[in-house]
Amino acid sequence: MSTPHEIPSYLTPRDIGPWGVYLEQIDRVTPYLGSLARWVETLKRPKRILIVDVPIERDDGSIAHFEGYRVQHNTSRGPGKGGVRFHQDVTLSEVMALSAWMTVKNAAVNVPYGGAKGGIRVDPKTLSQGELQRMTRRYTSEINIIIGPNKDIPAPDVNTNEKVMAWMMDTYSMNMGSTVSGVVTGKPISLGGSLGRQEATGRGVYVVGCEAAAKRGLEIKGARVAIQGFGNVGGVAARLFAEAGAKVVAVQDHVTTVMRDSGIDIPALQKHVAEHGSVDGFKGAELVRDRNSFWEVDCDILIPAALEQQISEVNANKIRASIILEGANGPTTPAADDILNEKGVLVVPDVIANAGGVTVSYFEWVQDFSSFFWTEDEINQRLTRIMREAFSAVWQLAQEKEVSLRTAAFIVACTRVLQAREMRGLYP
Ligand code: GLU
Numbered sequence: 001m002s003t004p005h006e007i008p009s010y011l012t013p014r015d016i017g018p019w020g021v022y023l024e025q026i027d028r029v030t031p032y033l034g035s036l037a038r039w040v041e042t043l044k045r046p047k048r049i050l051i052v053d054v055p056i057e058r059d060d061g062s063i064a065h066f067e068g069y070r071v072q073h074n075t076s077r078g079p080g081k082g083g084v085r086f087h088q089d090v091t092l093s094e095v096m097a098l099s100a101w102m103t104v105k106n107a108a109v110n111v112p113y114g115g116a117k118g119g120i121r122v123d124p125k126t127l128s129q130g131e132l133q134r135m136t137r138r139y140t141s142e143i144n145i146i147i148g149p150n151k152d153i154p155a156p157d158v159n160t161n162e163k164v165m166a167w168m169m170d171t172y173s174m175n176m177g178s179t180v181s182g183v184v185t186g187k188p189i190s191l192g193g194s195l196g197r198q199e200a201t202g203r204g205v206y207v208v209g210c211e212a213a214a215k216r217g218l219e220i221k222g223a224r225v226a227i228q229g230f231g232n233v234g235g236v237a238a239r240l241f242a243e244a245g246a247k248v249v250a251v252q253d254h255v256t257t258v259m260r261d262s263g264i265d266i267p268a269l270q271k272h273v274a275e276h277g278s279v280d281g282f283k284g285a286e287l288v289r290d291r292n293s294f295w296e297v298d299c300d301i302l303i304p305a306a307l308e309q310q311i312s313e314v315n316a317n318k319i320r321a322s323i324i325l326e327g328a329n330g331p332t333t334p335a336a337d338d339i340l341n342e343k344g345v346l347v348v349p350d351v352i353a354n355a356g357g358v359t360v361s362y363f364e365w366v367q368d369f370s371s372f373f374w375t376e377d378e379i380n381q382r383l384t385r386i387m388r389e390a391f392s393a394v395w396q397l398a399q400e401k402e403v404s405l406r407t408a409a410f411i412v413a414c415t416r417v418l419q420a421r422e423m424r425g426l427y428p
Contacts, residue, residue: 005020005023005024005027005044006044008045010049010092011092011093011096015091015092015093016093017091017093017094017097017308017309018093018094018096018097018098018308018309018330019093019094019096019097019100020093021097021308021309021330021333021334022096022097022100022101022330023044024334025334025406025410026040026043026044026410026414028334028407028410029407029410029411029414032401032403032407032411033411033414033415033418036414036415036418036419036422039418039421039422040414040418042074042076042417042418042421043074043100043103043414043417043418046071046072046073046074046096046099046100047072047073047074047075047114048071048072048146049069049070049071049072049092049096050069050070050071050142050143050145050146051067051068051069051092052067052068052069052070052139052142052143053065053066053067053068053142054066054067054068054120054135054138054139054142055138056131056134056135056138057134058131059128059130059131064131066120066121066122066135066139067090067120067121068118068119068120068121068139068142068143069090069092069095069117069118069119069120070084070095070116070117070118070143070146070147070152070154071092071095071096071098071099071116071117071118072099072114072115072116072146072152073096073099073100073102073103073114073115073116073117074100074103074114074115074417075114075152076114076417076418076420076421076424077106077107077112077113077114077416077417077420078106078112078113078114079113079114079148079149079150079151079152079153080099080102080113080114080115080116080147080151080152080153081102081106081111081113081114081115081116081152081153081155081358081361081362082098082099082102082115082116082117082118082154082155082157082358083098083117083118083154083155083156083157083158083160083186083357084117084118084119084120084139084154084155084156084157084160084164084168085098085117085118085119085120085157085158085159085160086119086120086122086124086158086159086160086164087119087121087122087123087124087158087159087307088121088122088123089121089307090119090120090121090122091121094119094308095117095118095119097308097329097330098117098119098157098329098330099115099116099117100115101115101329101330101350101351102114102115102116102117102358103115103413103417104351104409104410104413104414104417105350105351105352105354105355105358105413106355106358106413107412107413107414107416107417108351108352108355108390108394108409108410108412108413109352109355109358109359109386109387109390110386110390110416111358111359111362112362113153113358113362116152116153116154117157118139118143118154119157120135120139122135124159132164133167136164136167136168136171137167137168137170137171140167140168140171140172141171141175144171144172144175147172147183148172148180148183149180149182149183149365149368149369153182153183153184153185153361153365154168154183154184154185155184155185155186155357155358155361156186156232158231158307161186161232162186162187162188162193162198163188165184165185165186165187165188165193166187166188166191168183168184169181169183169184169187169191169192172184181368182365182368182369185197185361185362185364185365186198186357186361186364187364192364192367192368193364194360194361194363194364194367194373194374194379195373195374195375195376195379196360196363196376196379196380196383197357197360197361197363197364198232199232199236200356200357200359200360200361200379200383201232201233201236201327201354201356201357202232202233202234202235202236202237202238202239202240202305202327202356203236203240203356203380203383203384204353204354204355204356204357204359204383204387205233205236205237205303205305205325205327205353205354205356206236206237206240206241206244207356207383207384207387207388207391208325208348208352208353208387208388208391209237209241209301209303209323209325209348209353210244211387211388211391211392211395212323212325212346212348212391213300213301213323215346215395216322216323216346218300218301218322218323220241220244220245220246221244221245221246222245222246222247223241223246223247223300223301224246224247224249224298224299224300224301225238225241225246225247225248225249225299225300225301225302225303226248226249226250226251226252226294226297226299226301226302226303226321227248227250227251227252227302227303227305227327228251228252228253228294228302228303228304228305228306228310228328228331229252229253229303229304229305229306229307229327229328230251230253230269230273230279230305231253231305231306233305233327233328233354233357234251234303234305234306234327235270235273237303237305237325237327238251238266238269239266239267239270241301242263242264242266246263246301247262247263248263248264248266249261249263249264249297249298249299250264250288250294250297250299251264251269251279251285252279252291252294252306253273253278253279253280253306254278254306255278255279255280256278256279256280256287256288256289256291257279257287257288257289257290257291257293257294258279258282258285258286258287258288259285259286259288259297260284260285260286264284264285265284268282268284269282269284269285272284292315295311295315295318295319296318296319296320297320298320299320299321300321300322300323301321301322301323301324301325302319302321302323302324302325303324303325303326303327304324304326304327304328304331304332305327305328305354306328306331307328307331308328308329308330308331309330309331309332309333310328310331310332311324311331311332311333311336311340312332312333312335312336313333313335313336313339315336316332316335316336316339316340316343317339317343319340319343319345321345322344322345322346323345323346323348324340324345324346324347324348325348325353326347326348326349326350326353326354327350327353327354328350328354329350329354330350331350332347332349337404337406341404346405347404347405347406348391348405349404349405349406349409351406351409351410351413352387352390352391352394352405352409355387355390356383356387359383359386359387360379360383363379363382363383393412394408394409394412395408397411397412
């Protein structure tokens with residue numbers, strides 16, 4: 001990190017982690033913000049942080065406690081919006097950074113939200129369905145005081161899905177005394193969910209991937225694609241690229257890596273993962289135990305679609321792809337950004353590349369308010385249009401200012417957020 005950052009009293013230097021990455025990104029955009037730079041400190045301080053204890057009774061009668069968070073980074077442009085993550089490595093620094101990236105993402109694609117994120121430090125694989133439900137409901141009750149359809153709207157993220165959203169919606173509604181479907185997005189269709197929401201993030205990655213490939217003169221048909229993460233983002237992106245004739249040559253998940261030079265049969269891999277919970281043991285590809293070799297694979301498009309800080313100064317130099325599509329949030333460190341820019345790799349940043357999810361969340365929220373539901377075609381068309389427009393605006397600005405797509409996306413987004421901040425003025 002180039003400049004030392006002020007560490008909030010509730011974080012230690014040791015756990016600054018992803019929040020430090022985000023602060024560095026803000027430092028890099030500040031020189032481009034003109035007179036709005038006066039307000040930039042706003043972006044370096046989350047508006048509101050809630051840390052909650054989530055106790056549950058385990059199936060064996062014992063009591064377990066989990067640490068939960070909800071961070072509302074910014075609400076200048078609208079209510080907080082962002083997912084809830086269940087993962088054993090969740091920290092406050094991580095949730096702060098993820099909430100801030102939501103602020104930037106929502107502004108970059110111009111949906112009328114601020115940014116928020118939540119999480120519980122838990123490995124959900126160690127919980128029974130009953131325990132998972134009790135934990136989700138207790139967490140929802142604990143953060144009940146700050147969420148709501150006009151305040152802050154959670155959604156799925158790593159290890160959470162439509163079932164978890166149904167429990168959250170039900171718990172909030174029970175506490176309120178009436179059904180409030182707009183309090184979360186990513187719900188089952190039967191509860192006011194939106195068609196196309198589940199695959200929206202992966203679809204968005206694919207749409208901007210096609211735009212980026214066109215800029216680089218790369219044909220999708222026959223292009224070699226490597227994907228880290230085979231969940232709701234990586235899995236869908238893999239399928240769409242494969243359907244368009246690309247060869248998915250490597251897939252890495254939390255357990256292992258599979259590779260096949262002539263292209264992996266994605267529907268077959270999806271079936272295997274649905275049955276076994278991982279790509280491990282898949283017969284249709286070579287199993288590669290050394291996790292690091294994934295980054296060196298011969299490919300045109302690399303899609304990190306798992307967790308933060310995967311591409312750092314350690315592996316950035318080994319990457320052979322000419323395009324990186326950030327399906328994950330925060331997968332590339334600033335040091336790695338410098339190396340990749342130097343090498344001429346086109347990095348489509350998370351705040352554009354994975355914004356398809358929250359875009360269709362926005363459609364879901366609008367449909368819930370009006371109780372009028374759209375067809376899947378309408379949704380995918382609108383999604384595609386928003387993603388293309390956002391990509392093209394950021395591309396143009398990057399050319400004009402001679403900056404990376406990340407810096408350009410941050411210029412667009414931070415300008416929108418800080419303009420709103422300035423127009424609203426400080427209270428009192
Ligand atoms: N968790 C997703 C993200 O990181 C979606 C958030 C949402 O739909 O609110 O963008």
